[in-house]
Amino acid sequence: MSALPTTFSEPVHIAVIGGTGIESLVHDGFVPAAVLTPTTPWGAPSSPINILRTATGVPIAFLSRHGVHHELTPSEVPNLANISALRAIGVRTVLAFSAVGSLQEDIRPRDFVIPDQIIDRTKGIRPHTFFEKGIVGHVGFADPFDAGLTAIVAKTAEKLEGGAKLHVGGTVICMEGPAFSTRAESKMYRSWGGSVINMSALPESKLAREAEMAYVMVCMSTDYDCWKTDEPPVDVAVVMGNMKQNGENAKRVMVAVLEELALEQHEDLVKGRHLEGASKWANCTKPEGVTADARQRIEFLFPGYFN
Ligand SMILES: CSC[C@H]1O[C@H](OP(=O)(O)O)[C@H](O)[C@@H]1O
Numbered sequence: 148m149s150a151l152p153t154t155f156s157e158p159v160h161i162a163v164i165g166g167t168g169i170e171s172l173v174h175d176g177f178v179p180a181a182v183l184t185p186t187t188p189w190g191a192p193s194s195p196i197n198i199l200r201t202a203t204g205v206p207i208a209f210l211s212r213h214g215v216h217h218e219l220t221p222s223e224v225p226n227l228a229n230i231s232a233l234r235a236i237g238v239r240t241v242l243a244f245s246a247v248g249s250l251q252e253d254i255r256p257r258d259f260v261i262p263d264q265i266i267d268r269t270k271g272i273r274p275h276t277f278f279e280k281g282i283v284g285h286v287g288f289a290d291p292f293d294a295g296l297t298a299i300v301a302k303t304a305e306k307l308e309g310g311a312k313l314h315v316g317g318t319v320i321c322m323e324g325p326a327f328s329t330r331a332e333s334k335m336y337r338s339w340g341g342s343v344i345n346m347s348a349l350p351e352s353k354l355a356r357e358a359e360m361a362y363v364m365v366c367m368s369t370d371y372d373c374w375k376t377d378e379p380p381v382d383v384a385v386v387m388g389n390m391k392q393n394g395e396n397a398k399r400v401m402v403a404v405l406e407e408l409a410l411e412q413h414e415d416l417v418k419g420r421h422l423e424g425a426s427k428w429a430n431c432t433k434p435e436g437v438t439a440d441a442r443q444r445i446e447f448l449f450p451g452y453f454n
């Protein structure tokens with residue numbers, strides 16, 4: 148087999164970030180086109196960025212959140228490098244996948260959830276913003292997931308027959324990990340109205356917003372966490388087992404959504420036109436106050452914005 152190119156000259160507008168159980172898209176009907184190993188001002192991404200073509204020839208980028216061999220804990224994922232590297236190759240739309248615990252009886256293991264809200268239970272130990280250390284910006288995050296993209300993903304996934312049950316809307320609790328929650332915590336999250344729980348929604352989705360990308364997270368329920376007294380508490384074997392069973396459904400959703408996004412009518416959304424300039428206007432630092440170091444970093448992300 149010939150080695151793949153390490154550069155790719157076309158812009159790539161859509162990225163898939165795979166989580167637990169979705170560490171690769173090779174051999175899934177996608178045609179490999181290139182493997183990129185970029186560096187960014189925030190270091191190297193979690194994994195090489197695989198550029199693949201869909202059946203209709205659209206190039207997409209694939210990144211494995213926890214590394215090729217799932218060697219990065221949720222707290223160690225280099226989210227700033229991941230998001231900035233994707234933006235630098237043209238990505239403006241991110242379809243993220245995540246294995247989650249269910250906090251609600253009616254969200255059964257192997258159901259899919261497309262949340263519309265997040266509650267942050269990370270512990271402040273993850274680097275979480277591009278706007279710091281010499282440049283200050285405050286982006287809006289009231290609705291953390293892109294509404295237009297969510298509608299497309301929901302409509303497309305709903306149309307798939309014989310797949311997993313889909314719940315549209317809900318709140319994902321993002322905890323620090325890597326250990327799972329206590330029963331008291333799990334019950335507290337339920338009392339807060341949490342629908343599902345993971346360790347990955349933040350800061351990934353927040354950085355995507357700062358980078359002016361449309362972002363949606365397809366959550367695949369793998370367990371009932373530990374709030375349910377008639378079930379054993381979650382462990383890795385249960386998560387992996389359900390992800391293995393559900394991998395096919397996840398790939399079907401992914402392929403159908405990518406086909407839909409390739410339609411001309413979605414071009415503006417896919418290119419993130421509705422988000423263009425948002426981070427420029429979120430900036431609070433006067434040009435003369437932006438340090439040379441910050442200018443260099445932010446230039447990688449937003450060429451020409453802060454000159
Ligand atoms: C392996 S169980 C906990 C682990 O699973 C989820 O990963 P991902 O969101 O990348 O699918 C969860 O967020 C935890 O990182």
Ligand SMILES: Nc1ncnc2[nH]cnc12
Nearest residue numbers: 246247248344345346372
């Ligand atoms: N119960 C759980 N808590 C946190 N992250 C998870 N990922 C899958 N199941 C989970």
